[in-house]
Amino acid sequence: MGGTFHFSHEIINAAADRWEKTKPERDKRARAKAEGRHDEIDSKDRIVKHANRLRQQLRAPLENIAALEKAAVPAPVRELAARKPVARADINSLFVERVIGPTKDFLSAEFFELGSYAMRSVARIRTEFGGSLGFGTGFMVSPSLLLTNEHVLENAGWAAASVAEFDYQRDRLGRQKLVQSFHLDPERFFVNDKALDFALVAVKPAPGVGTAKLADFGFCPLVGVEGKILVTDPVNIVQHPQGRMKEVVIRENELSALPLGDLDGFAHYLGDTEPGSSGSPVFNDRWEVVALHHSSVPERDAAGNYLTRDGKIWKDTMPIEDIAWIGNEGIRISRIINHLKQREGLSAGAAALLKELLEKSDTTEIGPRQEEGVVLDGGPEKTCALDLSGTATVTVPVTIRVEVGGARAVRAELGQAALLAERVRPAPDYDGRPGFDSDFLGAAVPMPDLVDRRHGEPAMLADGSVELKYHHFSVLMNADRRLAYVSAVNYDAAAPFVEERGADDWFLDPRIDVGLQADNRFYKNNPLDRGHLARRYDAGWGMTAEEAKIANDDTFHWTNCAPQHQVFNQSKLSQPGDLRLWGELENHITDQAKQDMQRLSIFNGPVFGKDDRTHRGLLIPSAYWKMVAYRSRGDELRAVGFVLHQADLISNLAAERFDVGRFDLRQVRISRIEELTGLDFKGLRNVDPMAATGVREVFEGAVVTERKLKSAADIRF
CATH class of the missing domain: 3.40.570.10 (Extracellular Endonuclease, subunit A)
Known part of the structure; x- marks a missing residue:
């Protein structure tokens, strides 16, 4: 794992292979959308699940159906919430266009508020291991656990050498916020899986660097049920591409395929990402996590060579930014939850943390969560600009001042056994x-x-x-x-x-x-x-x-x-x-x-x-x-x-x-x-x-x- 981000030819080529296999399905769904055949943009079974999940979410905050008449929501929304559960026989193009379609924007007022909460839970993963430095993205999925890719945290050793850096972003005035750094804790909990390319790890609640509490950043529950999104719906991605400050891609991208058969664990979408976005959450418009991003898809020629944006063959001596990226692939959250439900052999403490995550995944509520009594407003804004790498460690420090020719004082730090070099850390106020x-x-x-x-x-x-x-x-x-x-x-x-x-x-x-x-x-x-x-x-x-x-x-x-x-x-x-x-x-x-x-x-x-x-x-x-x-x-x-x-x-x-x-x-x-x-x-x-x-x-x-x-x-x- 070298460099500022994680780049695996094996993962990228496998994603490209799956992307090519789903081309007929993607083309079929795109034609249905363009021609107004809304009931054919996805399978009827998935449309039913999606409609009934929306119905439950609409009804949840209302004391009774009569309250819908007073609510300032469109008539199709009231119709969906007030009706009986949707059945397969109800699905036709008019129903999907009239009832489900407009609900994509029914949360217009809440969209940005929910999004700001969800973004708080996303962190840059910084790993220093074996003399190399790597970056990825991860996000909190319970009060204690963080989710990212297996190729970001391949083993517990990598996790132990990693920190989660929250608030690595700018505030509304363009100033860099104070980075809040928390060490990962694989001894307490660590589970990963190569096939589904996920890693789930505990985070130490005490900050390694910073003043915030881990609970201040909330979490995004992993909703295990299907029906959170339909093909051609918009997706929103919060990420740290190439290790940069937090960036967001919203709405002007869409879910292009949920493959069937042996590829049904993957989701394909068209949102912009870059290497380093590995481990980012992919959200629907209600800020529920629908996929764990794990790979961009490169354009390839018939021989399997990556192509550059100007159509030439890309070579590994070139910057990877030159590759023509044509799509993205994520792991479906429902498949990760199914895998975790079958996980055995955990310690009592780890099993309790997994149980807590699974219990919080069974919900019809919308958006991110917070621990009781914690407000996700970020508190007073603090600004700085630094790239944190850990804390200095000096054993039994002793300061010695030596005058050399009366001209210069030299300081030294002594440890128990040897002279120890102090780790550098740039001052935070740029x-x-x-x-x-x-x-x-x-x-x-x-x-x-x-x-x-x-x-x-x-x-x-x-x-x-x-x-x-x-x-x-x-x-x-x-x-x-x-x-x-x-x-x-x-x-x-x-x-x-x-x-x-x-x-x-x-x-x-x-x-x-x-x-x-x-x-x-x-x-x-x-x-x-x-x-x-x-x-x-x-x-x-x-x-x-x-x-x-x-x-x-x-x-x-x-x-x-x-x-x-x-x-x-x-x-x-x-x-x-x-x-x-x-x-x-x-x-x-x-x-x-x-x-x-x-x-x-x-x-x-x-x-x-x-x-x-x-x-x-x-x-x-x-x-x-x-x-x-x-x-x-x-x-x-x-x-x-x-x-x-x-x-x-x-x-x-x-x-x-x-x-x-x-x-x-x-x-x-x-x-x-x-x-x-x-x-x-x-x-x-x-x-x-x-x-x-x-x-x-x-x-x-x-x-x-x-x-x-x-x-x-x-x-x-």
């Missing part, structure tokens, strides 16, 4: 992040402007801006490449505190779409490092220990990460004085700052090339650039630029051995970096010592160079 300081050097060194967009459009925030501000640094993202155009950081060598702790935990930035950020799936099981662009050492300083900590943690956003070969990125693999590696250059620059310059403004980014190779759907940059602005000993503003290639290293990512002599580091003119990146650094080219001396530089062998760097002495400051 509005309070100041970002890159353009006056940091006492002279104007602003963020660059993107003036040439040939490499991709910038990723935009909700307010239309493009600068992602963090503590001590800012990032401008390339939406097409899912990597940063530039990460710009202010480094203060004289700051009294520096944070040098932190586990390798990375976070998505909720201010831009998750699909625009390259995350862990591109780094797993290959020699690509999760390379910081703005280094945590450069950003992780402060006037207080707290400031240093939050700045350090901010550098672990995926927006500040880029795929750099491990040999290319790790200075520990180099020899003393060897500047062939990025890490050694960075160390040299910061050492110089401590001795002379004190403050630096550092810009980092990839070189986006037309011939960059694709790895797991991501174009891997073959080179990176760095630019450093500083005040000279004469107190004049200066800036130097560098480019380092990793093309040879990434030519075969499966290789185990690499020769660090096959790439080199060069000092280049800032004007050349501007040409390569499309960025305008607003005058820094004019304070570049390389430009002042007229020294020619090289990129990809274009001209002969005089500035190939072999040691620190070769750098022209």
